[in-house]
Amino acid sequence: MSENRGYHIIGGGIVGASIAYHLGRRTDEPVHVYEKGRLASETTRKSLAFFGFYGDETQYRMKQYGMELYNGFLSSPRADPGYVTTGLLNVSTTEEGARALQEEVAERNERLADAKGTAVDTSPVDFIAPDDLKRAAVLPFLDTDVVTGSVFRPQVGYFRPRELALEFIERARDEGVVFHEHTAVTDLTVEDGVLSGLSVDGEWRPADEVISAAGPWNPRVAAMAGVDLPVKHTLAPVLELKPKEPIPYTLPWITHRESGFSIRRNADGRVLMTNHPPGGYEEATEYDPETVDDSFPPDLQSRGLEVLESLLPTVETFDVVDERVGIRSSTPDKNPIVGWTRVDGFSVAAFSTSGIQLAPATGNVIADQLIDDDPSEFYEGLSVSRFESYVDHK
Numbered sequence: 001m002s003e004n005r006g007y008h009i010i011g012g013g014i015v016g017a018s019i020a021y022h023l024g025r026r027t028d029e030p031v032h033v034y035e036k037g038r039l040a041s042e043t044t045r046k047s048l049a050f051f052g053f054y055g056d057e058t059q060y061r062m063k064q065y066g067m068e069l070y071n072g073f074l075s076s077p078r079a080d081p082g083y084v085t086t087g088l089l090n091v092s093t094t095e096e097g098a099r100a101l102q103e104e105v106a107e108r109n110e111r112l113a114d115a116k117g118t119a120v121d122t123s124p125v126d127f128i129a130p131d132d133l134k135r136a137a138v139l140p141f142l143d144t145d146v147v148t149g150s151v152f153r154p155q156v157g158y159f160r161p162r163e164l165a166l167e168f169i170e171r172a173r174d175e176g177v178v179f180h181e182h183t184a185v186t187d188l189t190v191e192d193g194v195l196s197g198l199s200v201d202g203e204w205r206p207a208d209e210v211i212s213a214a215g216p217w218n219p220r221v222a223a224m225a226g227v228d229l230p231v232k233h234t235l236a237p238v239l240e241l242k243p244k245e246p247i248p249y250t251l252p253w254i255t256h257r258e259s260g261f262s263i264r265r266n267a268d269g270r271v272l273m274t275n276h277p278p279g280g281y282e283e284a285t286e287y288d289p290e291t292v293d294d295s296f297p298p299d300l301q302s303r304g305l306e307v308l309e310s311l312l313p314t315v316e317t318f319d320v321v322d323e324r325v326g327i328r329s330s331t332p333d334k335n336p337i338v339g340w341t342r343v344d345g346f347s348v349a350a351f352s353t354s355g356i357q358l359a360p361a362t363g364n365v366i367a368d369q370l371i372d373d374d375p376s377e378f379y380e381g382l383s384v385s386r387f388e389s390y391v392d393h394k
């Protein structure tokens with residue numbers, strides 16, 4: 001690194017905040033974060049912010065790092081990130097859905113057995129037949145007559161997402177990181193495959209390390225450096241509902257296999273409902289985050305309320321009290337793209353959902369690469385070079 005040019009992070013969501021925290025702890029060089037709006041006010045603020053052990057081996061190992069870091073944060077919190085354990089109950093309502101759930105559990109258990117005690121995925125996961133469900137968990141409101149199968153993962157809970165990002169930000173500030181709010185990066189300069197500067201609100205400054213942690217804007221920022229990222233988008237609408245009669249008990253995070261709807265009861269008794277369409281990368285598209293409006297699509301709302309009322313029929317109808325729409329980024333293999341790109345000096349941290357859970361390990365990978373020139377243990381699973389026709393400068 002040339003003298004005093006430092007590290008420049010684009011985006012002040014949870015991912016940029018974690019990168020700033022990890023870099024700040026390991027370097028005396030200046031670290032700057034540019035956020036075009038308010039810190040942690042875009043995807044991070046809209047997130048349901050669950051943390052749980054599901055995903056592939058790379059995600060499990062990343063989550064272990066994250067769990068340890070968050071345990072440390074929670075033991076002496078600075079920003080009230082909260083944490084509520086809920087467990088995750090995935091239910092099906094068709095025979096086909098039940099078979100799919102059974103297959104998922106069988107495949108996972110097979111992987112576990114093959115790993116012969118070396119797997120990181122050791123959390124208990126079981127397929128529970130409908131007749132056994134009310135003997136296995138306290139679920140007074142769930143109608144087991146419509147349920148054909150279920151899988152319960154106990155080690156799942158949720159954070160307050162904005163406050164969790166602020167937790168990183170407070171700690172990064174202690175390490176001397178400077179956060180610039182309401183400050184947009186408007187261009188990047190690349191000469192002969194090497195990054196040489198960035199424009200901040202139109203004013204050019206020299207730089208030799210820029211990291212894009214711009215959430216759904218990542219493809220747009222990467223294009224400024226001439227990098228075409230394999231990242232697409234799906235919409236992630238969230239409806240906040242108030243039951244007419246309060247639900248007196250906690251609920252697990254309930255997801256419905258067939259429709260992709262999921263619900264969670266907040267500590268204040270409100271219920272959040274979202275939809276995660278089962279389709280993958282191929283069905284995703286690219287949205288302009290500036291023009292996506294915050295209303296939950298009405299047809300999706302009526303389908304969601306139908307699913308909700310069939311699963312929890314004794315709960316009195318709900319009033320809609322709030323709605324918002326986030327953007328979920330999506331990559332071809334569902335894992336994030338993290339680290340060096342083919343442009344020397346330009347790195348990315350682009351997510352395929354799960355940014356709340358994978359942000360800690362992502363910050364560490366970026367610090368390993370940029371400070372120690374170490375590709376990191378996650379290189380094969382996270383580098384953009386894992387996709388055919390993409391290379392990085394390593």
Ligand SMILES: Cc1cc2nc3c(=O)[nH]c(=O)nc-3n(C[C@H](O)[C@H](O)[C@H](O)COP(=O)(O)OP(=O)(O)OC[C@H]3O[C@@H](n4cnc5c(N)ncnc54)[C@H](O)[C@@H]3O)c2cc1C
Nearest residue numbers: 011013014015036043044047050185215326354355356357
């Ligand atoms: C409804 C919903 C539910 C979710 N549920 C979960 C969950 O349960 N668990 C989980 O782990 N993940 C979940 N996610 C995903 C998770 O929230 C995201 O992966 C994560 O918040 C992404 O963080 P980020 O920092 O990459 O993006 P963001 O929070 O969007 O931050 C990027 C920032 O970059 C800024 N920016 C963009 N361009 C520029 C520029 N040119 N100059 C300066 N600043 C710029 C933006 O203003 C923005 O603040 C969910 C997402 C949604 C939408």
